[in-house]
Amino acid sequence: MAPAAIVSPSLLASDFARMADEAKKVIDGGADWLHLDIMDGHFVPNLTFGAPVVKCLAKHTDAFLDCHLMVTNPGDYVEPLKDAGAHMFTFHIEVDEDAAVLCDRARAAGMKAGVALKPGTPAEAVHAICDAGKVDMVLVMTVEPGFGGQKFQPEMMPKVKALRERYPQIDIQVDGGLGPATIEAAATAGANVIVAGSSVFGSDDVPKAIAVLKDAVTAAAK
Numbered sequence: 001m002a003p004a005a006i007v008s009p010s011l012l013a014s015d016f017a018r019m020a021d022e023a024k025k026v027i028d029g030g031a032d033w034l035h036l037d038i039m040d041g042h043f044v045p046n047l048t049f050g051a052p053v054v055k056c057l058a059k060h061t062d063a064f065l066d067c068h069l070m071v072t073n074p075g076d077y078v079e080p081l082k083d084a085g086a087h088m089f090t091f092h093i094e095v096d097e098d099a100a101v102l103c104d105r106a107r108a109a110g111m112k113a114g115v116a117l118k119p120g121t122p123a124e125a126v127h128a129i130c131d132a133g134k135v136d137m138v139l140v141m142t143v144e145p146g147f148g149g150q151k152f153q154p155e156m157m158p159k160v161k162a163l164r165e166r167y168p169q170i171d172i173q174v175d176g177g178l179g180p181a182t183i184e185a186a187a188t189a190g191a192n193v194i195v196a197g198s199s200v201f202g203s204d205d206v207p208k209a210i211a212v213l214k215d216a217v218t219a220a221a222k
């Protein structure tokens with residue numbers, strides 16, 4: 001059976017000063033996870049927040065905290081994020097750290113392990129670590145990491161398709177520019193975890209915006 005459809009709204013598009021309320025709004029609207037974009041101003045030219053803010057948010061929600069680390073030194077974040085209450089630890093395969101060790105450390109800390117690919121990084125970059133069974137989720141970036149509100153790159157779909165064919169059971173996440181106009185391409189390629197920032201938080205009907213994404217993934221899996 002294909003992995004379940006999961007919608008993970010990105011709080012990057014929310015009002016950070018009201019993060020707990022924004023999280024509640026999307027969870028009440030049918031979201032499965034909360035996507036938390038951790039940027040260090042070095043791996044990407046933008047700076048957001050780290051474990052202290054995740055810890056504050058975790059006090060206000062029981063939701064699954066899906067952390068996307070756009071940082072140069074993800075190893076420094078394993079224990080702080082675990083202590084903060086994070087559930088998914090997704091780091092970029094492009095960093096200069098041992099990916100297998102990072103996955104093992106994330107899992108040993110009780111989190112799931114995810115690996116992310118920038119648009120220019122081929123699927124093959126994660127084959128060894130996925131073949132070794134160390135990965136719970138592969139994140140295929142459909143924009144250059146760093147900012148919300150960018151245009152979806154449909155040319156990433158062959159990468160999603162190749163990963164889905166090779167790994168039928170793994171969670172495959174797509175992130176960047178997902179919304180009603182692009183979900184079909186991602187869902188048919190085989191993505192099952194959908195990150196959406198602007199299209200969810202910018203909608204005046206949040207439950208509908210989430211349902212459109214989830215229903216497309218469920219329909220494509222049939």
Ligand SMILES: O=C(CO)[C@@H](O)[C@H](O)COP(=O)(O)O
Pocket residue numbers: 010012013035037068143144145146147148149150175176177178195196197198199
């Ligand atoms: O990781 C990132 C950006 O680097 C994303 O999670 C964005 O926050 C997605 O935003 P939208 O493209 O959906 O507005």
Ligand SMILES: [Fe+2]
Pocket residue numbers: 010035036037068175195
């Ligand atoms: Fe993200």
